[in-house]
Amino acid sequence: MEVEKEIGKIRLPETDLPRVVVIxxxxxxxxxxxxxxxxxxxxxxxxxNNFHQFQPLLYQVAxxxxxxxxxxxxxxKQFKSYKNVFFRMANVLIIETNKKQVITDIGSxxxxxxxxxxxxxxxFFGLDDVQANSLGMKSIQEALDIRSLILQRFEKxxxxxxxxxxxxxxxxxxxxxxPAGVETVGAIAEFKKYILPKDYPDLDTSMxxxxxxxxxxxxxKGMSDQSSEKSLRYLKELGVNVHLNTRVTSYxxxxxETKTDKEFRAKSVIWTAxxxxxxxxxxxxxxxxxxxxxxxxxxxxxxxxxxIYAIGDIAAMISDEFPYGHPMVAQVAIQQxxxxxxxxxxxxxxxxxxxxxYNDKGSLATIGKRxxxxxxxxxxxxxxxxxxxxxxxHLMSISGFKNKLFVGINWMWSYFTYDKGNRLIIRRxxxxxxK
Numbered sequence: 001m002e003v004e005k006e007i008g009k010i011r012l013p014e015t016d017l018p019r020v021v022v023i024x025x026x027x028x029x030x031x032x033x034x035x036x037x038x039x040x041x042x043x044x045x046x047x048x049n050n051f052h053q054f055q056p057l058l059y060q061v062a063x064x065x066x067x068x069x070x071x072x073x074x075x076x077k078q079f080k081s082y083k084n085v086f087f088r089m090a091n092v093l094i095i096e097t098n099k100k101q102v103i104t105d106i107g108s109x110x111x112x113x114x115x116x117x118x119x120x121x122x123x124f125f126g127l128d129d130v131q132a133n134s135l136g137m138k139s140i141q142e143a144l145d146i147r148s149l150i151l152q153r154f155e156k157x158x159x160x161x162x163x164x165x166x167x168x169x170x171x172x173x174x175x176x177x178x179p180a181g182v183e184t185v186g187a188i189a190e191f192k193k194y195i196l197p198k199d200y201p202d203l204d205t206s207m208x209x210x211x212x213x214x215x216x217x218x219x220x221k222g223m224s225d226q227s228s229e230k231s232l233r234y235l236k237e238l239g240v241n242v243h244l245n246t247r248v249t250s251y252x253x254x255x256x257e258t259k260t261d262k263e264f265r266a267k268s269v270i271w272t273a274x275x276x277x278x279x280x281x282x283x284x285x286x287x288x289x290x291x292x293x294x295x296x297x298x299x300x301x302x303x304x305x306x307x308i309y310a311i312g313d314i315a316a317m318i319s320d321e322f323p324y325g326h327p328m329v330a331q332v333a334i335q336q337x338x339x340x341x342x343x344x345x346x347x348x349x350x351x352x353x354x355x356x357x358y359n360d361k362g363s364l365a366t367i368g369k370r371x372x373x374x375x376x377x378x379x380x381x382x383x384x385x386x387x388x389x390x391x392x393x394h395l396m397s398i399s400g401f402k403n404k405l406f407v408g409i410n411w412m413w414s415y416f417t418y419d420k421g422n423r424l425i426i427r428r429x430x431x432x433x434x435k
Contacts, residue, residue: 010107014082015042021111022101023092025052025075027330029117029310031337043085050089053140054398061186064420070406073227073399095282118314119223123274133253147428153268158200170208171266175248176273177214179365182231185212186368189238191313192420204214211264212242215247223363227373230382234367277314289316300340311336326358364390
């Protein structure tokens with residue numbers, strides 16, 4: 001990508017300290033910056049948003065479970081006591097590796113060390129019509145779009161006199177049987193069971209079909225067979241129509257076509273079937289691995305680059321144990337961010353650095369209320385206790401005491417009342433014209 005005109009430098013305090021520029025404030029970038037608090041470096045974080053978002057709970061925003069404010073935390077509030085950290089809200093346009101410079105839409109920043117922690121985007125695998133007619137869920141903005149879309153579909157269904165249209169409007173499909181897909185479709189099924197009869201008593205809820213479509217032969221591919229089987233059973237108990245070994249080939253806004261010639265009618269499709277790295281322009285092609293991720297060594301250094309590191313979803317650290325790189329989950333990002341900060345300080349002090357070794361603390365996924373599955377070391381279990389564990393882990397991981405409190409109160413209210421208090425269409429969802 002070429003920058004058409006020379007743009008000025010972003011205003012930053014002059015310093016004699018090494019400048020570390022961090023692109024992206026997700027789990028990896030934020031953890032890295034926290035570990036450099038008031039150390040002998042100047043840290044500049046650049047992000048397109050002015051807040052960190054807790055992505056594991058986006059599906060709850062999308063299904064009216066919690067308000068978006070409760071899973072977002074402002075960077076400036078986070079860094080208020082960090083004397084060496086400066087935040088700039090900007091879109092990164094290109095990385096000038098030869099000049100050691102990051103070009104953004106508001107100016108340029110020189111760096112001594114660059115940390116790429118830009119995370120991932122939805123991967124539609126080249127299915128243009130699917131991308132044009134479905135919704136991904138990688139940001140609060142997209143989650144709010146889904147919330148508005150779901151509620152708008154019901155509002156339209158309740159007034160239409162066309163039975164076929166009403167059927168399509170009340171059908172929902174989630175593509176992808178990973179944790180995000182399983183959790184989202186479970187939440188939609190609970191919406192149908194507990195909310196729809198109260199809010200829309202003049203709608204026949206029995207006509208609403210909920211589909212989970214997965215191309216593999218099992219759900220939750222990254223978890224154990226026991227957890228996969230339990231999640232399938234829990235979803236069926238909630239009334240979800242699960243279709244395995246079913247690869248979607250096209251979607252025109254009404255008909256979902258598949259490789260097995262099965263067809264599904266739904267006006268609303270949520271795509272959670274894949275992700276790919278989100279990398280700014282300027283990095284050489286030799287530095288890339290599959291899935292648009294950056295090849296890094298065991299110290300998170302980007303292949304073919306000097307003083308450029310990548311951590312989190314964007315980083316592909318290839319090894320015998322992880323031939324395609326580590327799983328794109330929060331724990332990997334947090335651990336990589338923590339170690340890289342420690343290594344960078346050690347490097348600046350002339351001390352030896354450590355190789356990254358992933359400590360897998362286990363996997364959790366919730367399927368509706370009071371049911372979840374867990375893989376913790378050798379222990380594989382599901383049900384109510386797994387749900388309590390999932391709730392506790394996620395509640396403690398949210399940034400900010402007030403956010404923890406709000407989410408906890410929301411969950412308690414929902415637990416006892418089977419109600420969701422955030423069924424608001426704040427802004428109507430309309431398909432973007434460029435799709």
